[in-house]
Amino acid sequence: AQTVTQSQPEMSVQEAETVTLSCTYDTSESDYYLFWYKQPPSRQMILVIRQEAYKQQNATENRFSVNFQKAAKSFSLKISDSQLGDAAMYFCAYTGANSKLTFGKGITLSVRP
């Protein structure tokens, strides 16, 4: 079975600074997708970024980028120029052949003004 591990329960970053959220996963599949989702206090799940396993290039979306290390099964999220609105819970997630999303435990990110 696939597992997703987010070992840091909380992190804090100063506004305008950069923060990296860690995620590792375990799978025997070769074709899969990885995601980072943001869940603000409203609890609406918002897709931040997606990475296809077969793509070597790291995905980027404006201030958000990932460091995808397939051999190490690592998928970290870097948030640049952090903003107050980035404060939320962030979940790393995996999906493979069975189409089910497997989530990590999540990390609560706070942004200091």
Added chain:
Amino acid sequence: GAVVSQHPSRVICKSGTSVKIECRSLDFQATTMFWYRQFPKKSLMLMATSNEGSKATYEQGVEKDKFLINHASLTLSTLTVTSAHPEDSSFYICSARSSNAGYTFGSGTRLTVV
């Protein structure tokens, strides 16, 4: 983009009654929908996978007779919590797999059983 509408957003019901939660894909056909339960500050726990026109597949430990799932059309899936008890109080979220391997989530339902 793909939109999933979930209703109601909040519901309070008396112990022993049943509550239905609806999840609709508004601009795409969702052959598969997923239902999750989430406790405060915790991750999403997959309860079941809902397939249009067939029986739902429940995760281990989820009572299928308590959490009835129906997926009667390509745009609608419902979760009915039957004979609700206070321990069923939680946040329930649906999601649908849209095109290109994307997943779209509903806005969630906060259920309180009193």
